[in-house]
Amino acid sequence: GSELGNWALGHWTEEGYDLFENFPDLASALWAAEERHLVPHKFPNHHIPIPEHYLAEDATVAVETRAVMAWMDKNPFVLGANLQGGEKLVSYPFDTARPVKEVPAGARGSPDDYEDANPELQETPDHAIFRWLAISYASAHLTMTETFRGGCHTQDVTDAMGIVQGARWHPRAGSMNDFSYLHTNCLELSLYLGCDKFPHESQLQQEWENNKEALLTFMEQVHRGIKGVVTDQQGEPIANATIVVGGIDHHVVTGSAGDYWRILNPGEYRVWARAEGFNPSVKTCSVYYDIGATHCNFVLARSNWQRILEIMAMNRKQPLSPRQRLRQRQRLRQLQRL
Template identity: 55%
Template sequence: LHSSPLECPPLGMESHKIESDQLSASSMSQYRFAPQRARLNMQGSEDEDNMRGGAWCANSEDRIHWFEIDARRDTEFTGVITQGRDSLNESDFVTSYYLAFSNDSREWTTIHDGYADWLFFGNSDMDTPVMNQLAEPVVARYIRIIPQSWNGSLCMRLEVLGCPLPDPADVQYRQNEVTPVDYLKFKHHSYSEMVALMKSVHEECPNITSLYSLGRSSKGREIMAMVISGNPTEHEIGEPELRFTAGIHGNEAVGREMLLLLMQYLCKEYKDRNPRAQQLVEGIRIHLVPSVNPDGHEEAFEVGPELSSWTTGHFTNDGFDIFQNFPDLNNILWDAEDKGMVPKLTPNHHVPIPDNLETNSSIAVETRAIISWMRSHPFVLGANFQGGETIVAYPYDSLRLNKPDEARVIADESLFRWLAVSYASTHLTMTHNYLSSCHGDTAAGGLGIVNRAKWKPITGSMNDFSYLHTNCFELSIFLGCDKFPHQSELAYEWEKNREAMLIFMEQVNRGIRGIVKDQQGNPIGNATISVEGINHDVTTAPTGDYWRLLNPGEYRVTARAEGFSPVTKLCVVGYQSGATACSFNLAKSNWDRIKQVRSCQTVL
């Protein structure tokens, strides 16, 4: 027997490692509260006709109730975490229960203290997870939770902690398991540990990294970023800029750890002259921001992976959900489109932020820092890593305020779908659609991608804002059902995501790129690049360079700038890697020449 409690991770109720056919129960009140709804942090629907109940709920007419998990192999069980039903209107949770174990699911042994069955105390509200650790581990294949008292209706969500015993038949298999590279440390980082790690990567690779801050959180913590590039401290003409952000919701820890691992990986592989790492670092200016919401990060970290609820640290300290806290520019553009004003009178890009929103107190300090950051770099492509689902969501994210039934299709939909597929299909498990979604509410099909507006529409999203206010195409990557998994899962998360992250970064070179200059060879900043047939333009950086993400094909591309005559070219995007060069030289327009001559005459 163990003198100290055995540290065992969750078996995978929340992460779906435990599959639905491993779960059974004495009864259910109705089908929407079936045993597969008993996963920790399961999110439900209030709609009675919807099959997504927020917990397993037993039939109240039965006298004996139990919930059973088949671990499928002998397991050292060390604890149970319980939670009530996810509901806006009801307050249902189990307040006490017994635990029983079996090797064959027929003969059961209830834990007792030598005198009587041991009664475990459960929840006192419906959301906060409560953990009960066993005084000594129990080895068995099956575990039953036997509720004894409850508040409201008998409903519960749960997770079980345990260490599966090695199966002799697995020895052969284990020899073939992927062993992660030894220089990476797989652990969860507090905010201060994260900053220390970023500094150590910078010290390890000072020539290709640079640290900076986007600004401060409401509690004064720096929102730290790392640039990785051949010339990290400045924009190089012709080099596209890419960003990965994570930790928008502080309890979604996987993205944060993936970005910290990616920094270490690129630094080490670049130093070891890995040609692919060299190509990425020297060809792209990569910005990584692992913790956009550092206050939420600290709040969730202090509670820890097992006891973080669905919303622990999700919001900023001031109560904002950063991801949906951006100015709503969609309805401004769509109203103008409905009136036939786009693009002649109202541009189809760089939609300005209304003055009243610039000063609005309903925009978080963290969101303001991100907006200012988005404007100050010529980003081409971005992704924000989130959690609680396993899918890539592409914009638009929002629906019309007055016509919520119709989802507007984004002008670059086929390109966004490609970007989403490039990540999802390279991720090791995202396209395994037979696993179904985490909460039963996505219609992803087998591709592992979904249009956000058709799935869970929100107004004021970071992705929509990025597309409508800047040149950057941004989408959301949801990394798994368990937002904050046990750190023993991080090595496998890295294996699942590493290649997908690298492939996604390489997509920044898909399409056309070039420089717009005048006839004296001076760069023209803020020139507009239009592609015939796609109602969304991009603009050149102050240095005159531009990038336009496009799928393979032939495109008529026009460059325009105030005071110059527009020029149109045919640009061909092939299937080979690398963007097609498509530069423009613009001549002063006749009208502009006349104005110049006139001003000279006036001077004379």
């Protein structure tokens, strides 16, 4: 029963791994690249690769974590949640706290620098969408927003809304939520179902009633936003095409069948579809308050440059790189001087 449980019990594996925090810390890698102005041209803002050292056989990674990562890579999940206990709230990314920037001695930052200097205020590009998803669960839960008595163990950290950004509440690197957001298409949140982490058998029915409608409402949100298929002019699907939504600096990619899903709040969006070897396509897609994703399909035409590469490949020739063309011009000038 609950009298025998505590917060730590059941949170780690037998080998001593906390599975929720055992994933690669991709957020810190992204922020380091941003500091060096490498994003997005040399470092992606989405589908960030897993570091090689993390995949080594001797890496301190749980077997279960490796299995979950492989599962995520194999299936194009769109919306996810991990169910936890001991609290009654919904937590959303980022869970990682961005390091505070060092300020030179004697220098004073402006009020505009406060958000960058305070790690708790670092938000994802999809912050508004994550809040929508979190509120959809908390507002449908029977008691989650009744925080007038405070939180489960301390004061209320959710501003009476039942939702909180992970880094603002309990900062930690390498969480499943951050990994899912930065490595896959999936938006994942943590659902803390109730204050009692190990409820007694007699309490289970009420716990189910507390969470049932919230779970159903949350799952319905997967049908909010846009969805579609990206094909070429012959109707063939284009896998790994990038879907870019204007104003949101985080992209998703198409699956093996050229299909994609992008959860979005109600509104009007400019959406681009891009793929290597094709000319990009753009259209305006509207998302409505009613449940049901808007269809937004794209047909991409092959670029002229791709056709040139194909012709050269057929003739066993390779195009000159910009550096090679520069050297060629320099040699021509030298010959002309002779």
